[in-house]
Amino acid sequence: MTKPMRKLPEAAEAVPACRCIFLLLPTFSPLDLSSAVAALEAANSHDGTARYDWRVVSEEGLPATAPNGLRVAVDGGLPELPRGGMIFVCGGYGQEPGISLKVLGWLRKAQRLGLPVASLGGGIMALARAGLLSGRQASAHWAQRATLAEMHPDVEVKSSLFTIDGKLITCAGGTATVDMMLNLISDHHGPDVATAAADLMVCSSARKGSQGQTVSEFGRAGVRHEKLAAALGLMRSNLEEPLTPVRIADLVGLSVRQLERLLSKYLQTTPKVYYTKLRLDYARSLLLQTNMRIIDVALASGFNSQTHFAKVYRRYFGKSPHQERPF
Incomplete structure (x- = not known):
């Protein structure tokens, strides 16, 4: 260049x-x-x-x-x-x-x-x-x-x-x-x-600044079920203080069993596993991009114990939070 x-x-x-x-x-x-x-x-x-x-x-x-x-x-x-x-x-x-x-x-x-x-x-x-x-x-x-x-x-x-x-x-x-x-x-x-x-520049039109950056939960999860998309959005918006499956289901107008069936049908997973993945991905971004203490990263991603956080993190990513740090 x-x-x-x-x-x-x-x-x-x-x-x-x-x-x-x-x-x-x-x-x-x-x-x-x-x-x-x-x-x-x-x-x-x-x-x-x-x-x-x-x-x-x-x-x-x-x-x-x-x-x-x-x-x-x-x-x-x-x-x-x-x-x-x-x-x-x-x-x-x-x-x-x-x-x-x-x-x-x-x-x-x-x-x-x-x-x-x-x-x-x-x-x-x-x-x-x-x-x-x-x-x-x-x-x-x-x-x-x-x-x-x-x-x-x-x-x-x-x-x-x-x-x-x-x-x-x-x-x-x-x-x-x-x-x-x-x-x-x-x-x-x-x-x-x-x-x-x-x-x-072969640009059809400029998007408005207020437009969102990423696709909706429909596109993100590859589903077209409004209540499931709403449930996934609630999980994504509540990482530091995770909601219970009962609370999530209630907020979107489903039973817990219906929520479990929808996640199994569309994403081949469970509410607990999907929610944990979101929280761990968030924790990883904090580890890679900030100097926050490990315990603070754990708390910010919804884990009350650094020991439990480290155990779950290693099981998911194959390395400890300390090993993940680039510095």
């Missing part, structure tokens, strides 16, 4: 362009970066007007290598913050070890200067650690919502594609990046420019 810098058309150099800076964290997603830059370039291509220019930077100005091995040349290290510019922070979807005090200070300064700051995917972790999201709403990738909520309880974590809260923009990443960028382009330059950019 070559440096995503573009020379502005000479005929349009007099038009003030929004200066966008893309900061690549060590775990950045190439998909998020390329999607965002492609949208800006498409907006510029609409009528030859240079509405945006951009720079891609890393903390120290060194080439950045994504987790998938893709190496990206950058335009330098952290620059002076541009007036009238916009900051995009690109992160990944796992533990983010590389957010330094220097980066956090740079982001805080951007906020003090009144610059719009956006996170793509895991870049939200940098915004949260810098304190930019305190008391705010924010959209996080589904794999990081639980981690963000545990580590930053002062942030209202949403499951939507993206959230625009004043000059703070948070996006789940992936294909949601295109939706967010097209919405920003529409806000900046009107729907005609955004539609032209979408057409150039």
Whole structure:
């Protein structure tokens, strides 16, 4: 992947362009970066007007290598913050070890200067650690919502594609990046420019930011039974304090026996086994993405005993919670 810098058309150099800076964290997603830059370039291509220019930077100005091995040349290290510019922070979807005090200070300064700051995917972790999201709403990738909520309880974590809260923009990443960028382009330059950019990118239409990231429980579980889908949703929403099968069945208008039959028919499992799997998957995400103590992970995923949690975890994943940690 070559440096995503573009020379502005000479005929349009007099038009003030929004200066966008893309900061690549060590775990950045190439998909998020390329999607965002492609949208800006498409907006510029609409009528030859240079509405945006951009720079891609890393903390120290060194080439950045994504987790998938893709190496990206950058335009330098952290620059002076541009007036009238916009900051995009690109992160990944796992533990983010590389957010330094220097980066956090740079982001805080951007906020003090009144610059719009956006996170793509895991870049939200940098915004949260810098304190930019305190008391705010924010959209996080589904794999990081639980981690963000545990580590930053002062942030209202949403499951939507993206959230625009004043000059703070948070996006789940992936294909949601295109939706967010097209919405920003529409806000900046009107729907005609955004539609032209979408057409150039062969994007039928931009989804609303409020739309959910993942499929419904129907699609997730591969079933078309409304009450079973509702029961699965209740399990997913109550991991720290698990509901009893009796309570779940009562809330969705089933008997326990009916709930058991439906899970057996559609998912070949039992309520207990399915619920335990959800809680263990949640615990694993906390172990991989946070520095929480093992006992705190156990409690957050509905286990009252660290010993019991470790025993169940090993039986399910083949390793202990301590062995699961990447650090």
